[in-house]
Amino acid sequence: MAEFTVLVVLGGAGDSLKKADLELVAAGRALGTVAVASTGPVTDAVRAQLGEHGATAVFVPEGVDLSQYLVGPTAAWLADVVAAAGSAVRTVLLDNSADGKEAAARLGVRLDAGVVTDVVALEADGTAHKSVLAGSYEVRARVRSGLAVLTLKPNAEVAAPEPVPAAADLVPVAVPQESLAAAARITGRTPKASSGRPELTEARIVVSGGRGTDGDFGPVEELADALGGAVGASRAAADAGWISHDLQVGQTGKTVSPQLYIAAGISGAVQHRAGMQTAKVIVAVNSDPDSPIFEIADFGVVGDISEVLPQAAAEIARRRG
Ligand SMILES: Cc1cc2nc3c(=O)[nH]c(=O)nc-3n(C[C@H](O)[C@H](O)[C@H](O)COP(=O)(O)OP(=O)(O)OC[C@H]3O[C@@H](n4cnc5c(N)ncnc54)[C@H](O)[C@@H]3O)c2cc1C
Structure with a gap:
């Protein structure tokens, strides 16, 4: 050897x-x-x-x-x-x-x-x-x-x-x-039902939704699927019960470090940044041009996510044929 x-x-x-x-x-x-x-x-x-x-x-x-x-x-x-x-x-x-x-x-x-x-x-x-x-x-x-x-x-x-x-x-x-x-032995494991998407912490692309989704994660999921990425969320969205706490990104949630992180309707609170700031490229979609998320975004779109995300998903699908 x-x-x-x-x-x-x-x-x-x-x-x-x-x-x-x-x-x-x-x-x-x-x-x-x-x-x-x-x-x-x-x-x-x-x-x-x-x-x-x-x-x-x-x-x-x-x-x-x-x-x-x-x-x-x-x-x-x-x-x-x-x-x-x-x-x-x-x-x-x-x-x-x-x-x-x-x-x-x-x-x-x-x-x-x-x-x-x-x-x-x-x-x-x-x-x-x-x-x-x-x-x-x-x-x-x-x-x-x-x-x-x-x-x-x-x-x-x-x-x-x-x-x-x-x-x-x-x-x-x-x-x-x-x-x-004296070691504790693992007697059983129950795998989580698979969403068909990559695991949040390992995904190369993550699309996360926040309070700005107003409870409709459909456009977030659609864009994630168009990109082959995982879905994440802010704590506000998880606390509201719109999405599983398993998918919360941030200080008290998961830490992700993807190649591309898309924050949709997320203001960029310090506790959220803690879980995603090391993403290689950060894209923010937010209707408020003064939202703090734009301070850390490499690319920002000021707009309503219910309009921007479906357009992006449709264009990506079109280009991918
Ligand atoms: C101890 C502690 C731990 C925490 N841990 C976490 C954590 O792990 N993860 C986490 O995320 N938070 C955490 N938080 C909460 C954090 O402080 C914020 O409250 C939370 O991140 C806000 O979530 P949000 O950005 O979705 O909501 P908001 O701050 O309410 O932002 C919503 C954003 O959506 C935009 N928006 C609204 N409507 C639209 C629309 N139609 N189109 C586009 N944009 C729109 C608004 O302009 C706004 O910027 C923690 C807080 C504490 C005190």
Whole structure:
């Protein structure tokens, strides 16, 4: 097995990889030579795909599916994987989910590593960019000594196969038994009914509606579908019961970092900005030209959303044929 400098952690890659998994691998490749640690077993097809994306090895837990446990045993196992790989490993990259951040924190304690969460972009020297204090500041942080453990938000990188694919060896590593002894096991999962749209936090395009929708999310959904994006909402819209709280974006909702964020009938309160300010391009549609959302918008349309959104959706559909 080739030496590697970056360990990318995928939560139970199973028999298929998500876009966000391959983005993490791409982010790792920008930092060095990548190996992957999957918390559950992987199929040959997944291993081959990881090789195509540049992974030189895929570590899996020996005889245990760690995705069936809460995070404790995963952190203990990852610490063993990193320790066995030796001092060449400089970075561990995880996703920015609640589990990813908890595993990062536990790993940081176990390995005396520096931990940076909520990363939106990475430079080749490991400098991490993040947005803090409800989006009011952008900071750059770099772990200057030892191991860096980073959790990366979706859409920070574009996934692409490596021109020279690697043959990713499968490497089973034993899970420390003491970590399993007192660990809580997950006895069941109930998947949410699928909307057919991408997951809000992973989507490359998000169209969000606010109080300005006056309860009619039809035009927001229509535009999201024309663009193949996810639907989001402000808290005012979620609190009014117009849309599920699951789709609330902001300080007390989800944090999104898409390539394109369209805010429709949303004023741009600081608590809303906190959840979307790191979007690459922000488009605002609002009938009030003095609305604060225009301060952060790259492109603004002053108009009534019930007129602007259907026109935009129809034009996009026409151009897409
Ligand atoms: C502790 C705390 C946490 C919070 N967390 C969150 C959070 O996570 N997410 C969040 O979003 N908010 C959060 N809030 C609430 C936040 O302060 C705002 O109240 C909320 O974001 C406002 O939602 P809105 O922009 O949809 O509504 P409004 O502020 O009422 O804005 C509606 C906008 O729609 C425009 N409009 C009206 N009609 C039309 C039309 N026909 N066409 C076009 N534009 C139109 C108006 O000009 C206006 O700008 C939080 C508040 C607190 C105190």
